[in-house]
Amino acid sequence: MKKIPLFDLNFGEEELAAVKEVLESKWISMGPKTLEFEKIYADLHHSKHAVAVTNCTAGLHLALRVCGVEAGDEVIVPSLTFVATANSVRMMGATPVFADVVSLDDWTICPKDIESKITSKTKAIIPMHFGGYGADMLKICAIAKVHNLIVIEDACHAPLGKRDGQYLGTFGDMASYSFYSNKNMATGEGGMLLTQNEEFDKAARLLRAHGMTATAFDREMGKEFYDVVDWGYNYRIDDIRSAIGVAQAKKLQEDVRKRKVLSDRYRENLSKVESVTVPFQNYPGESSNYVMGVLLESADRKTVRRELNELGIGSSMHYPPVHQFRCYKDFSAELPLTEDIGSREISLPLYYNMEVEDVDYVCENFSKLI
Numbered sequence: 001m002k003k004i005p006l007f008d009l010n011f012g013e014e015e016l017a018a019v020k021e022v023l024e025s026k027w028i029s030m031g032p033k034t035l036e037f038e039k040i041y042a043d044l045h046h047s048k049h050a051v052a053v054t055n056c057t058a059g060l061h062l063a064l065r066v067c068g069v070e071a072g073d074e075v076i077v078p079s080l081t082f083v084a085t086a087n088s089v090r091m092m093g094a095t096p097v098f099a100d101v102v103s104l105d106d107w108t109i110c111p112k113d114i115e116s117k118i119t120s121k122t123k124a125i126i127p128m129h130f131g132g133y134g135a136d137m138l139k140i141c142a143i144a145k146v147h148n149l150i151v152i153e154d155a156c157h158a159p160l161g162k163r164d165g166q167y168l169g170t171f172g173d174m175a176s177y178s179f180y181s182n183k184n185m186a187t188g189e190g191g192m193l194l195t196q197n198e199e200f201d202k203a204a205r206l207l208r209a210h211g212m213t214a215t216a217f218d219r220e221m222g223k224e225f226y227d228v229v230d231w232g233y234n235y236r237i238d239d240i241r242s243a244i245g246v247a248q249a250k251k252l253q254e255d256v257r258k259r260k261v262l263s264d265r266y267r268e269n270l271s272k273v274e275s276v277t278v279p280f281q282n283y284p285g286e287s288s289n290y291v292m293g294v295l296l297e298s299a300d301r302k303t304v305r306r307e308l309n310e311l312g313i314g315s316s317m318h319y320p321p322v323h324q325f326r327c328y329k330d331f332s333a334e335l336p337l338t339e340d341i342g343s344r345e346i347s348l349p350l351y352y353n354m355e356v357e358d359v360d361y362v363c364e365n366f367s368k369l370i
Helices: 013-025 032-044 056-066 084-091 111-117 137-147 198-207 216-220 239-249 252-270 301-310 336-344 356-369
Strands: 049-053 074-078 095-099 122-125 150-154 174-178 191-195 292-296 345-348
Touching: 013 239, 032 049, 032 191, 032 239, 049 056, 049 198, 056 084, 056 150, 056 174, 056 191, 056 198, 074 084, 084 095, 095 111, 111 137, 122 137, 137 150, 191 198, 252 292, 252 356, 292 336, 301 345, 301 356, 336 345
Parallel strands: 074 095, 074 122, 122 150, 150 174
Antiparallel strands: 049 191, 174 191, 292 345
16 A cells, blocks of 8 residues: 655755764854754744744744833734644733634635734734745735834744745745754754844844853854843754754755646646635735645545544644644634635645655545545
């Protein structure tokens, strides 16, 4: 039986060599490889600044802190996202306010619903670029400008994604990326903040390492004294993961190219299946194609996933709506489109090492099951 997992690492000799180099250097905490990682990632996205952190959630938390979100503020977020988007807001003592998605075709946060949720307490908006397909950042940033709001992009799905000719993660005040093990770029754990604002960059660097004015590597390079000028966090990444990140970043453009080929094949195959809907049909940009999510019209998702698993085909769901979690029962919201998608979405395998023939195999069996 053929085995096609939901995802697979795009790892090779390059990652092994990168880790070996760091281990042999005897400098494994945050240091020269992290600086290299930050530069290559910023350059890839035409961004002025990049700050490597321990994970995307830490990045979102840092961004909220740097941008001045405080306890009692409100932050508008999607519910069709991983729970970290909303959790980072609660970590600040602020209140997440959930907005619906645009449509059953566009699963990103709706600008009109954002505008309807703005109050005197609103301080920021966090759009999430679902599956690598960007939210309408031109409209969202225009709304933010009128109401003097901060925009922090949750770009966990979106390395090298574009919308309206611009890289996702470079529209707002700051953006946070994820390098979790199932992402386009994987370092196990890890994240990156992008910003075009020099003061935000300086503040994020300070706060990711306890508010210290010099890191251990700075002192190793000759800086003798450090002060602690603000209370911060231990959100540092280490050079082992940064070295893997450098190797992965060098593969990113080819990874995105290959994923587009596979996604296009999925769309071609599934367009012939009446009981399935594939979203983002007329997306005005270039997706990173992180998730191959589709909507089931009538089939029972639990049964379909179980039978796919029996055939050796992995699947998942992205995502259970955050506002329906027990932890968020006190944050009520009427989000009919989000709830509809959350009840019918299924994610099919998509990763660099797949071949077109694998997509055909998945689609053939998936179509039979539904």
